[in-house]
Amino acid sequence: MKLSLNINGNQQEVDVDPNTPLLWVIRDHLQLTGTKFGCGMALCGACTVHMNGNPIRSCVTPVSSVQGQSITTIEGVTESDLSKEANAVVDAWEDIAVVQCGYCQSGQIMSATALLKQNPNPSDQDINNFMSGNICRCATYKRIKDGIKQAAQTMQIAQSESDLFYNASEENVAHATTDSEGVNHNAA
Amino acid sequence: MLHKFSSSNVSKVRSSESGISRRSFLITSAQSSAGLVLGMALPLSQAQAKTESAVATTKTFTPNAFVSVDSSNKVIITIKHLEMGQGTFTGLATLVAEELDADWSQVECRGAEANTEHFANTMWGKFQGTGGSTAIANSYSQMRNAGATARAMLVSAAATLWRVPVSEISVEQGEVLHKSSGKRVSFGTLAELAALQKVPSSVNLKDPANFKLIGRKVPRKDVGKTSGKAIFTQDIQRPDQLTAMVAHPPKFGATLKSFDASQAKKVPGVEAVVAIPNGVAVLAKDYWAAKTAREQLSIQWDESKAFQQSSDDIMKEYKALAEKPGLLAAESGDVDKGFTEAAQIIEAEYEFPYLAHATMEPMNCVVQIKAGANGTSGAELWYGAQIHTGDQMAVAGVLGIKPDQVKINTLFAGGSFGRRGNSHSDYVVEAVQVAKAHGKGVPVKLVWSREDDTQAGYYRPMYFHKLKAGLDKSGNLVAWQHRIVGQSIVKGTGFEGMIQNGIDHTSVEGASNLPYGIPNKRVELHTTENQVPILWWRSVGSTHTAHATESFLDEVAKAANKDPLELRMALLKDHPRHSGVLELAAKQANWAAKRAAGKSVGVAVHKSFGTYVAQVVEVAKTGEGYKVEHVTCAVDCGVTVNPDVIKAQMEGGIGYGLSPALLSEVTFKQGKVVQSNFHDYQVIRMKDMPAIDVHIVPSTEPPTGVGEPGTPVIAPALANALVTAGAEREYRLPLKTPLV
Numbered sequence: 001m002k003l004s005l006n007i008n009g010n011q012q013e014v015d016v017d018p019n020t021p022l023l024w025v026i027r028d029h030l031q032l033t034g035t036k037f038g039c040g041m042a043l044c045g046a047c048t049v050h051m052n053g054n055p056i057r058s059c060v061t062p063v064s065s066v067q068g069q070s071i072t073t074i075e076g077v078t079e080s081d082l083s084k085e086a087n088a089v090v091d092a093w094e095d096i097a098v099v100q101c102g103y104c105q106s107g108q109i110m111s112a113t114a115l116l117k118q119n120p121n122p123s124d125q126d127i128n129n130f131m132s133g134n135i136c137r138c139a140t141y142k143r144i145k146d147g148i149k150q151a152a153q154t155m156q157i158a159q160s161e162s163d164l165f166y167n168a169s170e171e172n173v174a175h176a177t178t179d180s181e182g183v184n185h186n187a188a
Numbered sequence: 189m190l191h192k193f194s195s196s197n198v199s200k201v202r203s204s205e206s207g208i209s210r211r212s213f214l215i216t217s218a219q220s221s222a223g224l225v226l227g228m229a230l231p232l233s234q235a236q237a238k239t240e241s242a243v244a245t246t247k248t249f250t251p252n253a254f255v256s257v258d259s260s261n262k263v264i265i266t267i268k269h270l271e272m273g274q275g276t277f278t279g280l281a282t283l284v285a286e287e288l289d290a291d292w293s294q295v296e297c298r299g300a301e302a303n304t305e306h307f308a309n310t311m312w313g314k315f316q317g318t319g320g321s322t323a324i325a326n327s328y329s330q331m332r333n334a335g336a337t338a339r340a341m342l343v344s345a346a347a348t349l350w351r352v353p354v355s356e357i358s359v360e361q362g363e364v365l366h367k368s369s370g371k372r373v374s375f376g377t378l379a380e381l382a383a384l385q386k387v388p389s390s391v392n393l394k395d396p397a398n399f400k401l402i403g404r405k406v407p408r409k410d411v412g413k414t415s416g417k418a419i420f421t422q423d424i425q426r427p428d429q430l431t432a433m434v435a436h437p438p439k440f441g442a443t444l445k446s447f448d449a450s451q452a453k454k455v456p457g458v459e460a461v462v463a464i465p466n467g468v469a470v471l472a473k474d475y476w477a478a479k480t481a482r483e484q485l486s487i488q489w490d491e492s493k494a495f496q497q498s499s500d501d502i503m504k505e506y507k508a509l510a511e512k513p514g515l516l517a518a519e520s521g522d523v524d525k526g527f528t529e530a531a532q533i534i535e536a537e538y539e540f541p542y543l544a545h546a547t548m549e550p551m552n553c554v555v556q557i558k559a560g561a562n563g564t565s566g567a568e569l570w571y572g573a574q575i576h577t578g579d580q581m582a583v584a585g586v587l588g589i590k591p592d593q594v595k596i597n598t599l600f601a602g603g604s605f606g607r608r609g610n611s612h613s614d615y616v617v618e619a620v621q622v623a624k625a626h627g628k629g630v631p632v633k634l635v636w637s638r639e640d641d642t643q644a645g646y647y648r649p650m651y652f653h654k655l656k657a658g659l660d661k662s663g664n665l666v667a668w669q670h671r672i673v674g675q676s677i678v679k680g681t682g683f684e685g686m687i688q689n690g691i692d693h694t695s696v697e698g699a700s701n702l703p704y705g706i707p708n709k710r711v712e713l714h715t716t717e718n719q720v721p722i723l724w725w726r727s728v729g730s731t732h733t734a735h736a737t738e739s740f741l742d743e744v745a746k747a748a749n750k751d752p753l754e755l756r757m758a759l760l761k762d763h764p765r766h767s768g769v770l771e772l773a774a775k776q777a778n779w780a781a782k783r784a785a786g787k788s789v790g791v792a793v794h795k796s797f798g799t800y801v802a803q804v805v806e807v808a809k810t811g812e813g814y815k816v817e818h819v820t821c822a823v824d825c826g827v828t829v830n831p832d833v834i835k836a837q838m839e840g841g842i843g844y845g846l847s848p849a850l851l852s853e854v855t856f857k858q859g860k861v862v863q864s865n866f867h868d869y870q871v872i873r874m875k876d877m878p879a880i881d882v883h884i885v886p887s888t889e890p891p892t893g894v895g896e897p898g899t900p901v902i903a904p905a906l907a908n909a910l911v912t913a914g915a916e917r918e919y920r921l922p923l924k925t926p927l928v
Contacts, residue, residue, distance in 0.1 A: 017456070020476045028431075028474035033423035034416015036602070037475070038548050039638040043866035046548060074416035090414045094407070097832055100840055101273030102413030103420060103548040103602025128875040135866060137548045137603045138273045139843020141877035143836070 003067055007032070008076030018064035022056075023047045025063045026073060034074035034106045038135070045134030048107040049073050055114040057133075074106035077113055084158070085116040088151035098147045100138035108134050112148050120159075121152050247380035251341050251387060253306035254334040255284055261362065261376030263290045265409075268300040268307035268316065269323040270574045270608070272601040273840070274895040275833035276323045277409040280331050282829055283324075286401045287335030287394060288342075290375070291362035297409040299598035302576035317575035319609045319724070321797035321893020324829055328891055329393075336391035338382075345381040346373060396827070396888070405832035410600060420602050421552045421571040426631035429554070430459055430471040432622045433478040433635060435485050436644045437467060439494035439859040441719040444468065448486040455481040462625035469622040475635055495719035496859040499650065503539060506652035506673040506716065510537070514671055514712035517691045518700035526667025526708030530658025534747045537655070538736045539920040540674075541853035543648035543725055544869055549602025550641035553619035556631040557587065566593035567620065572601025574609035578682055582613035586620045605726040605844065610646060611681035614721070642869050643861040647854055648725035649675040651695075653736035658708075663748030665759065668706045670699050670737070673714040675722050690715070694724065698733030698796060698900065703766050704741070704759035720856070726844055730796040730900035735921065738792035738904030742911065752908060753779055753791050766793055768885050769802035769822040776883050777804035777820035786810070787817070790909025792901045798892035800824040800885075803842070803901045805878075805909040813926030814910055816846075816878040821898065823882065826889035834894050835882040841898020842880055847871040849903035850922050876927075 001018050004011060007030060014029050021040075026032045026049070035058060038046030042057035049058045050072040077086040089112045092098075099105050108131070115122055115130040122130065127145050136144065247259040256264040265284050269276040277297040285295050300307045300316075307316045311326040339359055346364040347354045350371055358365050365372045375382075396402070412418035437443065447468050449461035457477030462469050468485055472478035527533060553571040557564055564587045573579055573596045580591040587594075601608050610616075619634035626632060636644065651674035658667030676692035678684050686693045691700075691713055700711045725731055745752040753774050760767040770793045774780075779789060786809035793802040806818040821838045828834060851870040855862045863869040903921060911917050915925045 017476070017480075024474060024476040027423075028476070031425060032416075033419070033425070036420075036549070037422060038550075039866050041638070041865050041867070044548070044638075078415045093414045097405075097408055097836065099273075099408070099410075099413045100275070100836060101548065101601060101603045102410065102418055105413050106416045109414060131874040133873075135548065135871060135873060137546060137605070137844070137871065138840045139846070139872065139877065140836070140840060141843060141872075141874045142839050142880055144874065145877075 001064075003063060005063070005066060005071060006069065007071045008073060008079075014063070016063060018062060020063050021059050022049070022061040022063045022066055022071070023058040026058060032073050032075050036103055036106055038104065038107075043135075044104070044107075045111060046104045046107040048110040048134065050077065050110060050114060053114065053117060055111050074110060077110060083113060083117075084155060085113045085151070088154040088158075089113050089116065089147065091154065092147040092150040096143050096147050096150060098140050098143040100140055104134060104136045108136065108144055112144065112151070115148065116152060116155065120155055122148065247383075249338070249341070249379035249382040251338045251382070252334050253303070254331065255288065255338045257338065257342075257375045257379045257382070259376050259379050261294055261374045263288065263295045263362070263375065265295060265297050266300045267297050268327070269318040270572060270598060270601055270604065271299060271410045272318075272572065272574070272604040272608070274323070274837060275408060275410070275830065276318070278406065278833055279324050279829050280327050281409050282401050282406060283328060283331035284335035286399060287332045288339045289359035289361065289400075290335075292401065292406050294362050294375070295409060299600070301598060302573065302580050302594065302596035304577050307576070315577045317577060317609065319574065319606070321799065321895045321897065323893065323895075324891045325798065325893055332393050333391060336393055337388060340388045340391050341382045341385040342375060342378050344385040345378045348385070349373070349378070349381060403828050403831070405830060418600055420549055420600050421554060421633075422549055422602070422635070424554045424570045424599070424633060426554065426556065429631040429633055430473065430626070431475050431478045431633050431635055432469050432471045432619070433475075433482045433637070434464065434467045434469045434618060434622065434640070435482055435487055436640065437489050437494070439491055439496070440645065440721060442489045442491045442494035445488040445490045447488065451484040451486070452481040455484060460626055461485070462622065464618065464621040464625050466618060466621075469625065471622065471626055471632065478635070479637065494859055495856075497718065498857050499541065499855040502650055502718065502856070503652060506650070506714075507537070509673045509714040509716070510652055510654040510671045512714075514673070514714040515690045516710070517672075517696040517713045518709065518711040521708030523667055523669055523708040523710040527656070527658045527669070529660070530666055531661045532659040532747060533656060534659070534743060535654070535656045536740050536743055537919055538653040538732075538739065540651040540653075540732045540735070541855060541921070542650050542720065543731075543848050543852055544642050544854050544863070545603075545605045545607035545723075545725055546642065546852075546866075546869060546871060547601070547603030547605060547607055550636040550638055551607070551615040552633065552635045553616050554631055554633045555619045555623045557620070557623050557629055559629055564589055566595065568595040568597070569616070569619075570597045570599060571616070572604065572608050573598045574601065574604055575611065575613075578611055579613045579616045582617050583620050586617055586624060606724040606728070607646070610723055611678070611683050612721070614646065638866070639864045642854070642864050645721035646723035647720060648731055649677065649720075649722040651732045653732065655736060655740045657740065657744050659744070659748055663750060665704070665706050665744055665748070667708040668702070668704075668710070670702075670711045671714070672696055672699060672712070672733070674716060675718065675720070676715045677722055677724055677728070679715070694729045696733065697729035698794060699729075699737055702737055703763045703795065704756075705762060706759070726841070727796050727896040727899040730794060730896070731848070734792065734794040734796070734900035735903045735907070738794065738901070739907050739917075742790070742904075742908040743917065756791070756793060760793075765800045765824050765885075766795060769793060769800045769824050772883050772885055773802040773804045773820050773822035776822065776881060777806065777818075779804060786913070788909060788912040790905050790907065790912055792905035792908060794897070794901050796897045796900060798826075799894060799897035801838070801897045801901050803905040805902070805905040807906070807909040807913050809913050810928055813928045814913060814915060815928050816906060819878050819880045819902065819905070821880060821882045822885060823894065823897070824885035824887055825894050825897070826887050826891040828884055828886070829891055831884055834884055837894040838882040838898040839880050841896065842902045843872060843877055845899040845902040846876065846906070848921055849906055850876065850927060853922055
């Protein structure tokens with residue numbers, strides 16, 4: 001069956017059984033191999049992609065159900081400037097040296113990016129709740145958590161700098177210091 | 189994970205001249221022929237270097253099998269060990285770059301192909317492989333020599349170019365300098381001339397005081413892992429490649445009686461269904477077609493000779509065996525007399541289940557068999573190869589060719605923890621059997637599902653431990669007896685040479701060499717047999733011996749009314765590296781501090797693969813259960829090559845060890861594996877991971893490995909902490925004490 005999919009901003013045609021999980025269409029038909037197969041049952045999160053910005057497990061998502069939706073894979077999310085969350089996450093991942101074997105990390109990064117989009121300043125508990133669907137057998141969890149926090153901080157500093165710049169240009173610096181979300185978050 | 193391969197099994201290995209292959213564009217000018225590698229980088233002969241440089245299309249300097257400098261100023265380092273997350277690309281490249289005085293940013297790494305001549309593990313004889321936390325230990329001199337040799341030839345080239353004495357030349361961060369004249373030149377510019385220089389017969393290595401990279405955190409070189417661009421076996425897509433999935437027997441030892449593939453063949457995309465020795469394989473254009481078709485197979489199995497036991501039956505047998513003396517693995521003093529004279533005797537038994545490695549990347553392997561005029565002329569494989577030489581021999585055996593006709597391209601492995609280093613080469617052989625049965629010469633990618641990976645073996649064996657200790661009137665430990673029951677990992681494999689006097693070292697390591705100063709000690713082993721396929725699992729024997737000995741030592745401390753840390757320190761006075769890590773961990777964790785009500789600490793110390801690790805776990809009792817709050821880890825692994833990689837391996841090792849401590853087990857019911865995926869073979873997740881601090885003992889001892897030694901210590905340290913916090917002592921892993 002011919003289907004039209006929007007993957008990483010590109011409209012793509014595929015001819016597959018409509019029940020085929022999105023994961024295998026992405027990997028075997030579109031040759032985007034950054035998204036990984038780990039369990040096939042939505043238990044490990046290695047196959048996480050975004051549908052309209054929200055994380056989904058592509059290994060249990062029939063491809064027919066994502067027609068008309070916007071799908072983003074690791075290849076799409078880490079292209080420069082596509083997402084400030086993803087850029088901050090990848091920078092933090094590299095800086096902290098989160099990765100060991102790396103096989104689960106596409107999924108980890110997709111989940112972490114989605115978390116920060118929903119919640120720019122997650123607590124430890126928020127991170128535990130959001131990220132516990134992603135297994136890492138190298139157990140890089142500590143560094144993933146540190147990475148998410150560092151990425152959150154980077155985003156807040158960037159936000160507060162951009163607010164300062166914006167407000168300064170409006171000659172309203174005093175307002176910026178009390179109004180900047182980043183300042184509040186940093187203090188918290 | 190692996191130890192020494194018996195030489196009788198490697199004598200069949202021929203020298204390989206195939207050399208660098210798939211990525212040969214990286215090394216175009218020179219490739220060494222066979223020669224001896226004795227802990228040294230293999231130099232090219234001068235004549236060879238000259239000849240090959242003359243015909244080189246790119247001006248590349250390749251002084252040995254490990255280092256290559258091209259005219260674009262890249263330093264390409266070939267890493268002979270499998271990168272499976274442990275950081276060996278970074279570690280080994282650091283050693284080369286240090287002596288080469290390369291700039292870290294110009295360094296790139298590639299995985300070595302199978303080539304026993306060049307890439308043998310120097311601790312395993314003429315055998316290429318990764319395991320037993322040996323990568324840094326066996327490569328420390330070799331990689332430094334490789335870098336120093338390249339450096340000397342670059343210096344010699346610059347001296348020739350500038351007509352100045354070698355002694356006036358220095359090298360800094362990828363540039364060769366003549367300071368007095370201000371001349372400088374990059375490695376890349378010198379590459380062509382360097383290739384013409386004589387290979388020095390010996391080189392001087394740096395004084396550690398002058399190290400610039402060794403001892404520092406440098407960015408990792410296993411790159412592409414945060415962008416989805418790193419290529420794992422699962423990602424290989426060769427032209428005309430087919431994906432294969434195998435229906436394995438439902439029980440170990442069952443065999444194929446008959447099968448009907450008519451329905452399976454109707455699934456679009458299916459190309460063939462073939463029988464192989466261990467099942468029925470479906471070959472299809474992609475994974476989903478193969479999986480769908482496999483579900484349509486109708487198969488009759490002959491289970492008459494299959495494994496039929498349940499885990500409970502096995503444990504019952506093991507317990508009965510432990511009542512009788514076993515083979516002697518270690519003995520000192522007069523144990524029977526020690527017990528006769530003891531004022532108090534305590535006993536305990538510990539049970540351990542089978543464990544799956546459960547790598548994130550389920551087992552897989554890509555193979556293409558090549559036809560020649562007289563049958564099969566060779567095979568090429570792409571996968572996360574861990575024991576190249578053993579795999580070459582096994583593949584050659586299936587195809588009736590020579591091991592050096594088996595070309596292996598080494599990819600990143602999505603974890604291994606011992607699984608890919610299988611002396612039976614099980615999944616590699618299976619891939620080759622499928623490709624052979626298919627017989628079309630196209631690349632075949634064997635892919636296991638998570639269910640296959642959980643149910644088709646191989647496992648850390650089940651074990652039963654029975655310990656007995658005798659204390660005198662003052663509470664001093666005067667006698668110790670330790671009986672271990674379980675399958676032998678190395679029996680019937682190429683590593684069988686590790687069995688001495690009937691004792692498989694991997695069954696007793698960590699127990700037979702217990703460091704504690706006890707006057708009368710005896711360790712015995714009962715080796716059992718059954719059809720369950722077994723394998724080393726991150727830290728091998730120490731996965732169970734550390735837990736049994738360190739848990740029991742806390743029970744001894746309790747019986748003697750002594751502080752568990754003080755008792756250990758007293759018993760380790762002749763073992764400064766053990767007591768060193770204990771002392772550091774205890775200090776960093778504030779062992780002696782008064783803690784708030786409900787909070788308590790537990791400790792364990794263990795040496796494995798030459799590395800010493802102590803961990804202090806702090807737990808808190810809450811309304812609903814216990815919370816693991818913090819782990820303080822101290823490690824002594826000799827010279828620190830990369831402190832951040834050491835810390836990462838301790839963190840990861842602790843996390844890996846927490847799964848069997850709290851959640852994981854493979855069980856059998858009437859011969860069948862009960863678990864199938866991560867819902868019932870549970871592993872720790874983000875919410876289960878405690879905070880961890882790692883402290884490294886400064887050392888000038890030769891560096892030892894860090895991939896495994898962090899793992900075995902966490903279960904006993906945690907169990908001991910839970911008991912101190914008020915929980916009942918448990919005698920089986922995984923623990924059942926409720927954690928929150």
